Amino acid sequence: xxxxxxxxxxxxxxxxxxxxxxxxxxxxxxxxxxxxxxxxxxxxxxxxxxxxxxxxxxxxxxxxxxxxxxxxxxxxxxxxxxxxxxxxxxxxxxxxxxxxxxxxxxxxxxxxxxxxxxxxxxxxxxxxxxxxxxxxxxxxxxxxxxxxxxxxxxxxxxxxxxxxxxxxxxxxxxxxxxxxxxxxxxxxxxxxxxxxxxxxxxxxxxxxxxxxxxxxxxxxxxxxxxxxxxxxxxxxxxxxxxxxxxxxxxxxxxxxxxxxxxxxxxxxxxxxxxxxxxxxxxxxxxxxxxxxxxxxxxxxxxxxxxxxxxxxxxxxxxxxxxxx
Numbered sequence: 001x002x003x004x005x006x007x008x009x010x011x012x013x014x015x016x017x018x019x020x021x022x023x024x025x026x027x028x029x030x031x032x033x034x035x036x037x038x039x040x041x042x043x044x045x046x047x048x049x050x051x052x053x054x055x056x057x058x059x060x061x062x063x064x065x066x067x068x069x070x071x072x073x074x075x076x077x078x079x080x081x082x083x084x085x086x087x088x089x090x091x092x093x094x095x096x097x098x099x100x101x102x103x104x105x106x107x108x109x110x111x112x113x114x115x116x117x118x119x120x121x122x123x124x125x126x127x128x129x130x131x132x133x134x135x136x137x138x139x140x141x142x143x144x145x146x147x148x149x150x151x152x153x154x155x156x157x158x159x160x161x162x163x164x165x166x167x168x169x170x171x172x173x174x175x176x177x178x179x180x181x182x183x184x185x186x187x188x189x190x191x192x193x194x195x196x197x198x199x200x201x202x203x204x205x206x207x208x209x210x211x212x213x214x215x216x217x218x219x220x221x222x223x224x225x226x227x228x229x230x231x232x233x234x235x236x237x238x239x240x241x242x243x244x245x246x247x248x249x250x251x252x253x254x255x256x257x258x259x260x261x262x263x264x265x266x267x268x269x270x271x272x273x274x275x276x277x278x279x280x281x282x283x284x285x286x287x288x289x290x291x292x293x294x295x296x297x298x299x300x301x302x303x304x305x306x307x308x309x310x311x312x313x314x315x316x317x318x319x320x321x322x323x324x
Contacts, residue, residue, distance in 0.1 A: 027056070027279045030088035031066045032080055032098040034224025040068065040094065042250065043114070046265040047092065050272025056279070069098070071200065071228030073170045076101040084109075090278045092271060095224055096172025099124065099135060110284045112274040113137035114267035115222070119173045128289040136274055136284040138267045139291050145261050146177045146221055147184035149245050152260050152297075153217045154188060155315045157243065162191040164215035164242070166206060166233070168225045169196050177221045197225060203232050211240045222247040222261070230254055243307055252298045252323065257307065262292035296320040 031047075033040050044066075048058055056062040065086045069075040080101045083091065090110040093099040096119045102111055103124055113120075116128075116137040125131035128139065153163050165181050167174050178194065185192045193213045195206035210218055218237065220226055226233065227250070234255040237244050246252060246259040270290055278284055300323040304311050316322060 026061060026063050027089045028063045028065065028086060029275060029279075030083040030086060030091040030102075031064060031094075032076070032083055032091055032102055033066075033068045033094035034071065034073070034076065034098050035068060035094060035227045036070045037066070037068045039227045039230065039250070043094075043264055043268040047114075047268040047272050050269040051276065054273065054276040056272075056276060062279075069224065071225035073097055073225075077105075080105055090275050090284075092275060095222075096120065097170070097224065100172065103135060108134055110278045111135045111137075112271050112278070112284070114264065114271040115140040116289050117141040117173055117176070119176060125285075125289070130285075131287065131289060132285045134284050136287040136289060138270045138274075139289055140222065140262050140264070140267060141173065141176075142262075142291055142295075144180050144184070145295070146219070146247055147180035148260055149219045149247065150181055150184040150188060150190065150192075152245055152258060153219065154190065156245070156258055156311055157216050157309065158312070160190060160216045162193060162213065162215045164210035164213070164218035165192055165194050166210075166218060166220050166226060167194050167196050168223045169198055171221075171223045171225070174221070174223065181219060197229065200225070200229050200232070203229050204236055207233070207236045207240055207242065211242060215242070217243040217245055217257075220244055220246045220251060220256070222264075238303075238306065241307060243303075243309065249296065249298045249321075252300045252303075255300065255303055257300055257303050257309070258319075259296075259298045261295065263294045263296055266294060267292055294320075299323065 058064050067079040067083050091102050093111050093113045095115045099111055099113050116139045124135045154160050193215055195209045197206050244256040246256045247261040248264055249259050252259045297319045298321045299319040
């Protein structure tokens, strides 16, 4: 779609009414996540904390309805339909797929995402600086972050010649993630082997495929299905003696070797400020996409020891957080 056409469409969208405010009741927030309640617990807690700091206390000054698809893209549409029946004033959508799902059903409803990326432009937002429509939020993929996991793999395991990559073919940002990893790998003359996980039952076969392909580490991108399957991925990778490099810190806390990416908890806290501004009358299209406040390297030395790896001291010294 050409930019001129997109701007024209935005101009024709009727603003979503703040139903609760109009009725004199408490404002209502909807939360639609492609992950599970357990996986998102820390992020959602940070979101609620951010709201509380701004005067929005769940159950007292604001109501919040939650829907989690547990990694299933197919479940998003019926869950979104349920959420819309609660008549939210604004929705927090965890990633690309839930954002698209809500937007397709209610194009004028304000949506805030803590995982904004280039995948939103121009279909959901004209640009980072001037979104122009009903979607805004905080960026989670900047400066080719997922590609830098290739460099982290090389730093953690010197002499690496082949890296695995777990991909959910239904992921809204997956094609871009794969391109970034492939491009960075080619620049470093390293091979990449992809293995797809389209459903929870695919984990064992995908990791065994990578093991048979003699990869020396595996990159796990940020994705709802992969997050929901995180525990099983880590358990199976440990059995196969395969180091896991995550795009999110939670993967390292759960037993992965290392991660490099945005502080997702802070992104959710920042997203709360967007929601609060929208509840006070701001138009999402007028709120520029914020860049993350911090990018962090996290290393799990306990996992390194379990895998029989001795990480270079220079890498450990660079880490923002070391788990021992």
